[in-house]
Amino acid sequence: MGRAPCCDRATVKRGPWSPDEDEALRGYIQKNGTGGNWITLPHKAGLNRCGKSCRLRWLNYLRPDIKHGGFTEDDDTTIISLYHQIGSKWSVIASKMPGRTDNDIKNYWNTKLKKKYMTQQLSNITASHPTQMVAPQLPPAFFAGMNPEELVNTADFALYQEEQIATKYMISATETVDNLTGSVSDEASSAASSSVTVENYNCMNWSRSGDWQSDEFFLLSDHQLEFDAAYGDNYLLNLTNMADYWVNFEVVKAEGFFNSLAPLL
């Protein structure tokens, strides 16, 4: 059984806030503060709203000294740097940027900065990833030689799972980078201009032949970079080596390998 909702959705107002509601909330909080209880606040303020909705409206919009939009190049650099270090910890990132809300930064990231960041990272990858791939020494993986079943229920298993998934995508990403005949920036800007939503990246057939589409390119790059952000450059390097190996020598075996892992993933 799920947890009971914090308020009755059938009776409280939802959706966009009216100017009157904004004024009622602003006026009440400026006069009385939040009282440390958002659940009872809407009733006291004469608002037919959920407490969570009031809190969100105050923190993200009505609170004094909030900056909306107008992100500068310096802001971009700060956000990208922090994202690279800590990932999508929007509240932490917002805490480093006075006047900015986590929601604002998150939206800005998802609509603008993400593409900029990915383009930067892809440029780095292609610059450090020559077309002539080099077979790495074996074993290339962190967990090579270990029995996956032994990792089940251990703290490492989640990382192991992610490594397998990441490896799968690194293979595709490596192929993608190598298959690009035009410049990366051209491909990236082309992809960025078309908003592509792929609902389930697992549906991708990683071993299929044919030309790569821009959405696939970005999809793969996205995951590649997420893992990079999560585990750092060394992790990316290892995965790149793994991908090189599979792509160069073991494509067929790799497919079987991943199929055998499927029950564990």
Added chain:
DNA sequence: AATAGCTCCAACCGCACGTCC
């Protein structure tokens, strides 16, 4: 001018965590 596609962002949702009783 119509409309289909895209971008942007306010707001919602559900989960995790901390606190209180």
Added chain:
DNA sequence: CGGACGTGCGGTTGGAGCTAT
């Protein structure tokens, strides 16, 4: 100790406005 409750967070959605065809 554990259940109830409030809060904070990241992910996601819906729709208004904009742009391209």
